[in-house]
Amino acid sequence: MSYADESEGVTEARTPRLLDQVRARLRLKHYSLRTEQAYVGWIRRFILANDKRHPRDMGVAEVEGFLSTLATRGQVAAGTQNQALSALLFLYREVLVIELPWMETIVRAKRPQRVPVVLSRDEVSRLLAMMDGCFALMASLLYGSGLRLMECVRLRVKDVDFGLNQICVRDGKGGKDRHVPLPQRLHAGLTAQIGRVRLIHQRDLAAGHGAVWLPHALARKYPSAPREPGWQYVFPSGRLSRDPRGGDPRRHHLDEAGLQRAVRAARIRAGIVKPATCHTLRHSFATHLLEAGQDIRTIQELLGHKDVATTQIYTHVLNRGGHGVLSPLDR
Template identity: 35%
Template sequence: METIITIEVVGKRLFVQLPKNAADIQYIRSFTYAYWDKGTFRWVVPNYKRNLELLKSFFGDRLNAVVFAPPAIVSQATHNRTIKPDTLLAIKKPSGRLCLLCPRNPEVESLIHSFPYYQWDSHHKWWSIPYHESYLEQLKTLVLRIGWSFMFEEETKTIERTKGLTASDVPDYRVCPDAFLLKMKELRHSEHTVVSYKSCFEEFINYYRNYDVSQIDETMIIDFLRYLVIERKVSIAYQNQSINAIKFYYERVLGGQRKVYRIDRPQADKLLPVVLSEEEVTALLNATPNLKHKAILMTIYSAGLRVGEAVRLCLSDIDSKRMQIRVVQSKGRKDRYTLLSKKTLEVLRAYFVAYHPKHWLFEGPDGGPYSDRSIQSIMRSSVKRAGIIKAATVHTLRHSFATHLLEQGVDIRYIQSLLWHASTTTTEIYTHVTTKGFDQIISPLDRLML
């Protein structure tokens, strides 16, 4: 009898159908979060980077077909699910939250309550926590220990957003008033904030392009914000930015009284930052062959910089005697000092000899500062070459810097100072990310003489 092996690609999952074979099953089990689906009698492997290629390479000529399912199947995959009494289904949402569907169990619920920012969704009847690999591993360990089945799925992003109005879409497009821009510059807002507010306010005034700005009342403002959420499906950050831009015009530009527009500001999802391990940072830097590019990424990671701070560094900001980097006019228009790593200094010296920068530490082709976008592009290329699966950006290096310092035992107040957080509350998010030292913590119960 001919054996049939097929792989069906459904969004973030690979469904593998194959005859019973100990060697094949052992290989399938080697994939993280692979499981047997009793409903379809197939193995399910997460569709992570290279997993499909690895399966195709392993099965070789024995593989009969690879079928790609249409995206519509994925969008319905996590709705109206019936979970068996002995199963926990973990679904990673596009928002960065992990939804947990399972029957009631005191041990499982106790573990869920130990995670930060856990929530119970009474409508969908599921728990949700911030997604983190260590949390997923803890859940899987507990579930298997109590004899349950563990299933993991990743939901694809299916929200289709309506594009905002642009100058090419609207006849007689209304530009942001000069008074708005002058006031922002007068108050010394950053260029990034000016551009963001300008874009948000122009969308607002062109939504009501048949009205004079002075005629737009509170009810119309609320209607516009509802349009952003319901029709445009904008992010929480964009919604908040639009609120701030509108308030800025009426209160700061027109000099109106500070007032509440009875606008419900959205509550942002409680998420944990993506953090690279020390091994992943090493792989990332080793996968960056260009000396200048490596110097940029090393400087950002070793000093915990934001990308906007890195591009504004001048040669004079590098203090090799005190082994410090001066960050001028960082977020909040405040100066600060941060660490200058010995290894970073060595690479910077080699970079200086090779590239001869004149004023800016990292200069672009025109002699001006290197662009944020170019650094993001460097990071994406290095992440890909290093084979890192995580959704790592340049800002991930800053999160990794803080987490690694915390794991070394550095006091959180020093980390707060290096990152220039206004409050330790912001810095404390990294205590939820690190798991180093958990194996050394003894439960109080284990110390009781029972």
């Protein structure tokens, strides 16, 4: 190799690739791993769709063309199209540090207002009766505490408070913490599950592992915390896996896809024709609390909604159709 080749190789090694710069900026601003993966994926697709041209050399025509192709050929949902736009906005503003006036003129896709799918109390009972084991406990938490799917999957032992009958949701959507009720009917199941977690953790420690991932550099601030029982996941994975950011072998939480498949299978066995998912149990939690007379502000806090207008969608569920209006045929 010539000196020129060596020098060129050193220069390339010192200059991070564009996608690596995107990852570094996302991590600096504490974006989640899932957001990082989504944004990097959209930026890569944008570059490939434009013959691998550098984004600095492109403008409004390329961005609008890319988004239009997603809508027409890809037939993606409005939320997906808006996520792609957010990724490109992040690229230009945060990574390339280019304030382009034309980016403000791009209109986001209008998301249609949908009424959420809600199960009746009988349907919830039938659904949960068709589940068993760890997934039954997780589904019961989704309905009994109003947790989001990933909030349940990422639950830590220290955040389950049996004395106060509450669960502390850490770093929920929007980076917010909140408290939700812990159903007393789940005390025995959660106690047994945490007991199993302790046994698994002891075996991992004996094997030279047992350090769980901690967010926001807490592992550096509290070096012993990753191996403490309280920081372990309530629903740990059945095997060790490598940390995608550090490469260390760790026991992560269960894959949420397993719970999603279990809920789908239980819905079919229970004979429920509604397109119910894990998130439907959270919708049912809010609607049934509203039916029981809970005020909308309390439900807003339990759900972790930033705006009460988001919570008010459940009032539409109660006031529409046969539940809120007497059909003229029945008069």
